[in-house]
Structure formats: C-alpha cells, structure tokens
Amino acid sequence: EPEVTQTPSHQVTQMGQEVILRCVPISNHLYFYWYRQILGQKVEFLVSFYNNEISEKSEIFDDQFSVERPDGSNFTLKIRSTKLEDSAMYFCASSLAGGNTGELFFGEGSRLTVL
C-alpha cells in the first residue's frame, strides 16, 4: 500500500538552528500539507501546497517557515531559526484531491525537540 514517508523520525536541535524536515508524498497525489501537533494538543494546520506553490497557510506558518518541492518526489519543511515552542510532532500529508474532500494520508511524523 502506498504511504507517505517522513525523515527524520526524531531530531534534536539547539534553539536558533535551522531544521529541514523531509517528506515523500504518495506518488500520484497532487496536494501536500504540513501539520504539527504539540504534545497533548490538537493537530494544527500549517500549510498546503499545490501546483508548486503554497495554496493556504495558517498564522503559525510565519516567516521562519518555508516549504519546497525541490524535485518530483520530496516535499520539505524548513524552520530557519528554531524556537523552544517549535518542539512538536510534524506531520506531512498528501491527498489526491483538495483537502476539504477529507481523505488525507499522513506520514508517521517527525518529532522535533528544540533545546
């Protein structure tokens, strides 16, 4: 069964460092997303990406965040200067149709710990 894969599974970094989280969406999917979940809290939308550009982003997705699809398979999330409050599980997701049709396929997540 096709799946979304994410690397690394866990990253520990110092405050102020840059972090890149990588995702390989399901190959025939057209829409890509990043969500995050702070421990014990709800899953929060960060950004959606379609046709090589950002289609929606939340208030959380400020200038410290960026996304890129550098080739035909990878979808990355970069945090330029990490803060303590960026510590969370970051989920990549993809869908064949737009997200409001409901079926998002999530990767297993990348746990980011900022010290």
Add this chain to the structure above:
Amino acid sequence: RKEVEQDPGPFNVPEGATVAFNCTYSNSASQSFFWYRQDCRKEPKLLMSVYSSGNEDGRFTAQLNRASQYISLLIRDSKLSDSATYLCVVPLGNTPLVFGKGTRLSVIA
C-alpha cells in the same frame, strides 16, 4: 464558539459496550465531515467520512445533524483495539481540514 469542539474524555468502557462521541462545529456552511483515529504518538488515519445525514461501516456509525451543527460517532461492540483518540475533522470552506482536540477512548477487558 470554537471551530470544532469535542468532549476530551477519557471514555473508559468495557469490551462489548456501545459508546458515542459528539462533536460540534461552528461553520454552518461546512458540507463534509470526517472522523479520524489517532493512536498514541502515531499519525491520524481516516476512519469515516460523512457527507449527508450519516454513514455506517460495520460497528461504526457516524451521524450528522446540520440544524444543531453536530456530528456523532457511535461504536458498537467495543474491542480493545478501538482504544485510541477519535478526532472530529471539519473543512472550513476551501481551507484544509480543521481538527478537533479529540476524544480519548479506553476499552477495558
């Protein structure tokens, strides 16, 4: 009113019990609704979609009440493997999905 609200639980039920969760949403224009399941420290996975008044899949039934702006999830004959957090998910117009905080279910032997 918050966009998506759920009773956080936990709901602790014995095996074989029937349990129901409710979720209220704020956007009356929402047309489709979803229940996702999330196991501890795992990714969310789609459980059921609700596009009209309801949907049934085996032991799981989802119902929609548009007038009162809530959806429910009913689980019959609970299994130990049903223990998880159940997330109510609602799209808000064209924006991607908004997740509720989830309702935690523990099924006890």
